[in-house]
Amino acid sequence: MKLTTDDFTEKSEPFALFNEWLGDAVKTEPNDPNAVALATVDKDGLPNVRMVLLKGFDTQGFVFYTNFESQKGVEILGSMKAAMCFHWKNLAAAGSHSGTG
Template structure:
């Protein structure tokens, strides 16, 4: 299946994401997030995309987690979306910055209550001696907040990946895939495009 070369990669991404939301059985917004550690070795994990617009791709996490610490030290990241049912992939490389406190508050407020409790109970990425310890911490935080509102923890927020490069990949027969790359300079909003050999 051919795809149309759109002048704006965000428009093409939105089209592909909407199509994936109709075909993927689980989490069409799942993406690999790669960060760089202090040792220069990349680390990748799956996170969920929670927003995308002309400013970039947004996800939320514990800022004291490994990814949070790595982004604080080296605010660049790579993202990869893979939609197996559509045989498509999108790669995003760019700079990372925290979202505003207001954005983080607004998203945190609509999270399930159990997830809000979990944000307080989990010292994400730190050693855990047993599952029982985590469950005890969840119970303690649940009791602490009772039926009241649960404020956003100071260590929980979001990040926006502002892309400098986006690549769209479409599977084709005999591994003669379609690859289309968009790129721009850090201080530029205009995109250049080029096709790549598979």
């Protein structure tokens, strides 16, 4: 199945949809299909973004490893907000897909 234009945020079972997308990416991406840009925001409202590796997910959310004292760790604990954006180059899609959590 190819990546569709379904909206992750409007799905009744968004993680089932994400599971389909990731399964397609694992089959088609040459490397690191679990690499994801992780954006956070500092106490002044300024955004920061870096790559992490997704280590798992379930209906509770997405799992990645980080030092809690890193910039991303501090900012997530401070704001309790983050955004993720995967770039699955081999999955044809009319637009990009992102999730928050």
